[in-house]
Amino acid sequence: MNDTDNVWDCLIVGGGPAGLTAATYLRRFHRRCIVVDAGQSRARWIAESNNCPGFPDGIRGRRLLERLHEQAAAFGVPVERGRVDGILREGDLFVASAGARQWRSHTVILASGITDQLPPYAWVDRAIAARALRLCAICDAYEATDAHIGVYGPFASIVPHARFLTTFSARISLLPTDEADETARQSARQDGLQVLPRGELDFDGERLVHRSRSGEATRLDAVYACLGSNTAAALVTALGARAESGEIEIDRCQMTAAGGVYAIGDVVSGLNQIAVAFGHAAIAASHIHAGLPLAPRRGSA
Ligand SMILES: Cc1cc2nc3c(=O)[nH]c(=O)nc-3n(C[C@H](O)[C@H](O)[C@H](O)COP(=O)(O)OP(=O)(O)OC[C@H]3O[C@@H](n4cnc5c(N)ncnc54)[C@H](O)[C@@H]3O)c2cc1C
Known part of the structure; x- marks a missing residue:
């Protein structure tokens, strides 16, 4: 399939706990979504997490990422390696680019995390x-x-x-x-x-x-x-989203001030935790699903 001919229901920028969870939810709503990920999740640093719900014996960050990838793959989520370097509006659609590659979508979720200094x-x-x-x-x-x-x-x-x-x-x-x-x-x-x-x-x-x-x-x-961090918030503030010190402001449905653009996980102002990223992802995906035209009924032509 040619990316440039393809319109996705949602483009997800970032494949950490937030982005992969949102993708799994969207696919389970029969929505067409794609994850573009630069592969630098903060979770890769975690030697062992002992507060991640459901893992009483702890879990390595890299193992958690593997499991999230396995779960997303089980529902057919495509994950492409790349760093999105710009997102534009084109009529009702968003057009994201990473070098020469482009993706068109009805909605965007920014799940790009933070980069620690x-x-x-x-x-x-x-x-x-x-x-x-x-x-x-x-x-x-x-x-x-x-x-x-x-x-x-x-x-x-x-x-x-x-x-x-x-x-x-x-x-x-x-x-x-x-x-x-x-x-x-x-x-x-x-x-x-x-x-x-x-x-x-x-x-x-x-x-x-x-x-x-x-x-x-x-x-x-x-x-x-405690040296601070950087974010990729500029990708969506260019579309009208608001951010303070690189952290994006969102409403109760995880939508930014730019309609159709959502932000989840560490890139959002608030608590930087895996459990929070999961919660943001579930809320954003459900709101996106509810706002898009009904998906074709299964089995219909
Ligand atoms: C050392 C350490 C220990 C931690 N321990 C715990 C713990 O025990 N429990 C806990 O709850 N939390 C812990 N955390 C925090 C946890 O890792 C984060 O809250 C979680 O990873 C946030 O998920 P995320 O998906 O928002 O961001 P990330 O996991 O950082 O993923 C973001 C992804 O987006 C990609 N990306 C960024 N920009 C772009 C772009 N322009 N285009 C495409 N992709 C892009 C990144 O490369 C990355 O792969 C720890 C963090 C660190 C650093």
Whole structure:
């Protein structure tokens, strides 16, 4: 089938937990949808998720993605590898492109997630795999209960994260990447947070080690990086969707301010969690199905 001759009921940009779940729902409504995915789901970083509903023994992020792909494939969802670089309106349709390839659709779901800013070290991948470097306290702070936890990033960003982590441990160290005034440092200390001087991080194969400029080393059980993130929101703000700091605003049906354009999962403002991505996907897919002309009855000519 030639993509350019084809009009899909829905084009889904992104094949992480949100996009794959939406695709499965739409196919189970007998809708024609396609997923275009750049293959960089945040879930690939998850060494083991222990809060994903239905997996009491935990599940690796890559295994979860495999299972979601298997489920979507079982209902005939096509998944193409590619990075969508533009979406335009053409009459009643949307036309999305990835280089020379194009897809035409009646609706669009943006499920493109976020891209974490990471510390500037070559060992970052290995440290995340070892759960020494972490990116989501809501996801896995439970597994760091009573551990020595570091929080790395600009001072103003790490203090609220560190306060959240005091539920889990009494040993929280701030690892600021910038200077903070003495009043802010004093306030943090009064909250029981240790403020380490600016320095470098190193990974010893198991844990992260903070080295101050004077050479003092502090080994930490887990370090949360709070450096912010980027999103592909511009793909849909160009169509009229609204976003703040890269996070898209949606209504109760997951529709953006651009009619026919939906956003689900981490790219939406709110809680970045797999369970939330699943919920967004179910709501968006059901609303899209209800809004499209009735699908031809099965067996009709
Ligand atoms: C280290 C770590 C541990 C985590 N642990 C947990 C946990 O235990 N429990 C939990 O609930 N959550 C956890 N999370 C969060 C969870 O991974 C995310 O909430 C979830 O992956 C969001 O799903 P999504 O589909 O919205 O985005 P993603 O999974 O990030 O998928 C988005 C997809 O869209 C693709 N994409 C982006 N732009 C484009 C484009 N222009 N064209 C085509 N494709 C595009 C990306 O490459 C990617 O494949 C963790 C995250 C990290 C980083």
